[in-house]
Amino acid sequence: MRNILVVEDSPLVLKILEHLFRQEPELQPVFCASLAEAELMLDTSAGLFFAALVDLNLPDAPNGEVVDLVLRYRVPCIVLSGSYNEQRRDELLLKGVVDYVLKESQHSYEYAFRLIHRLESNCQVKILVAEDSDATRHFIHRVLTPHLYQVLEARDGNEALRLLQEQPDIDLLLVDHSMPGLSGFELVKVLRQQMKRHDLIILGLSADTKGSLSAMFIKHGADDFLRKPFCPEELNCRVMSTLERRDLVRALKQAAQFDSLTGLYNRRAFYEQGIAQFRLALRNAQPLSVAMLDLDLFKSINDQYGHASGDLALAGFARAFQAALPDALLGRLGGEEFALVSSLDSGALVEILERLRAACAQLKYAVGAPPLSFSAGLYHGPPEDLESLLHQADTRLYQAKHQGRGCTVAYDATRAC
Template identity: 80%
Template sequence: MRNILVVEDSPLVLKILEHLFRQEPELEPLFCASLGEAQVLLETSSALFFAAIVDLNLPDAPNGEIVDLVLQYSLPCIVLSGSYDEHRRDELLLKGVVDYVLKESQHSYEYAFRLLHRLESNSHVKILVAEDSEATRHFIRRVLTPHLYQIIDACDGDEALRILQEQPDIDLFLVDHSMPGLSGFELVKLLRQKMKRHEMIILGLSADAKGSLSAMFIKHGADDFLRKPFCPEELNCRVMSCLERRDMLHALKQAALFDSLTGLYNRRAFYEQGVEMMRQAQKSKQNLSVAMIDLDHFKVINDEHGHASGDAALVQFARTLRKTFPDSLLGRLGGEEFALVSQLDGDTVGKCLELLRRQCAALKYASGAPPLGFSAGIYHGAPDDLESLLHLADMRLYQAKHSGRGRSVATSQVD
């Protein structure tokens, strides 16, 4: 839970903000209508707040005094204003506010909440700034610091390359085109030979007036380009936009690989990972175990206790399965059907499944619902063809189902 200080005296704006906060269970607002009220709260409880949203013009603070107060306590500060003043905007951004948001529409307030969410994740974002001008490095750091990024400086291309080699977890690289040693352009070409776009974002910088330069940067692997001099707001928007695109791509990749309900691999990803696991086992001449698992009487749970109870059963089963087989490949193949590929021998997999069965019987996944049980088929042998091994395990699962359920049937190549 993040506590957000909100200082606003307009009933209409407060109504809009209250509505948006109700949709954000992880954000808890504390509302004030004046500088005086905010001062009392900050003097007594400033450490409780994660960030602040403040109105620039309050009855007892008509000239933005609330901003200075909030910044005294090192709180990230998002400013709301009813009128646009470009000089005032740049002044506030350089003073250290997160952003200057106009009270124009619902979209404006939603943007303020986007900023709050980005602040939560920005503390894990590492930005490397490679720029030979000390004044420009200082300007960039001053603009980006209020957003809580981890910022690292490099004064030339060679130092930037050394830092990138030492810290491969850099998320975003701001690089000037013209620097001593390796130029920014050469760095981009070199980095893109080794790192894909989703691994690191690159923003090119240059004071060169040639329009072709930005195209050259982007064609050779940069994600975006900024022409110097740039205003603080433009830098913030470009950085945030690039990070949001990266996060969206990551979310799409996650959705393509993982089952949205249980978090286990989906059918397609399970087969892809399983084939690779088979290939590695063949190289090392190591046998593998595969198992097919099916929850018992799952239709009864859905029909008599509702699909929400069925979903809760699937989630808890997947969580317990993951704890029982932490080093195995696990997947939900569809419905109540699960599968695993493991380096454990067949007997050990069987014993682990019996432990899993006892743990599942004790799970409380829905009021009045029956104990959760499953049947399983296990096959242990040479890593030949994944589809064939899963079919052999599925045949054992069929035997387990037709011999009374709630049990595991195992076999191996020597049987």
């Protein structure tokens, strides 16, 4: 739960904000209608607020005094204004407000809420500013800090490269084109071509007037380009949009690889990861174990207790599955069918599966439902190929089903030899 200070006197705007807050249960608004109320609230409880939405012109603070008040208490401040003044906007941004939002439409208020959510994720974002000009570097630092980014600085390309090697969790690099030592172009090439840092967002910077410079930067591997001098708002918009684009790509990759209900690898990703694991085991002449697992009588769970209970059973089983085999490759192949690849031998895996079976029997997924049970087929042998071993495991799973379910049938080809 995040507490948001809202300082606003307009009944219409308050009505809109109240409606939006009702759709955001993780955000708890505290409303004030004047500078005096806000001052009292901040004086007693400033540390409780994650951010503030403030009206620029209040009856007892017509010249934006409330902004200075909020910033004095180091609370991230998003300004709402009924009129646009470019000079005023630039002054506020340089003071350290998060953004200056016009009260134009529903979209404006939704954008303000987007900024609040962005602040939450920004706390985990590391940005490196590689710029040889002290003035420009400090300006960028001052513009980015109100957004709660973790900002690092480098005075040249060599220092930037060292920091990137020491801190691989840096998310975004702002890099000047012309720097002593390693230039911006050269640094981008090293990062993309030699270090394979394709996950790093790179924004190029330059005061050069050549129109081809931005294209050259992007062709070398940068994601975007900013021509100096730039206004604070442009920098913030570029940084925010590239981070949101990165997050969207990550979400798409997550959806493409993982089963949404259980969080396990889906069939396609399980096969991709499994094939890579088999290749490694083949090079090392290391046998592997493959198992197929199937929840017993799962159709009757859905029919008698409903699909919501079936989903709870699948999700609960997946959590127990991951807890029992944290180092194995696990996947949901579809429906109630699961699979694993492990370097453990058959004896060790049979013991783990028995403990997993006991844990599953304790899971609660529907009132009055029988204990959750699964059958398993296990094959341990040379890593010929994933499909062959899965077929061998599936054959043993079929045998387990015919032996009465709730058991594991295992075969160890290394012992048979």
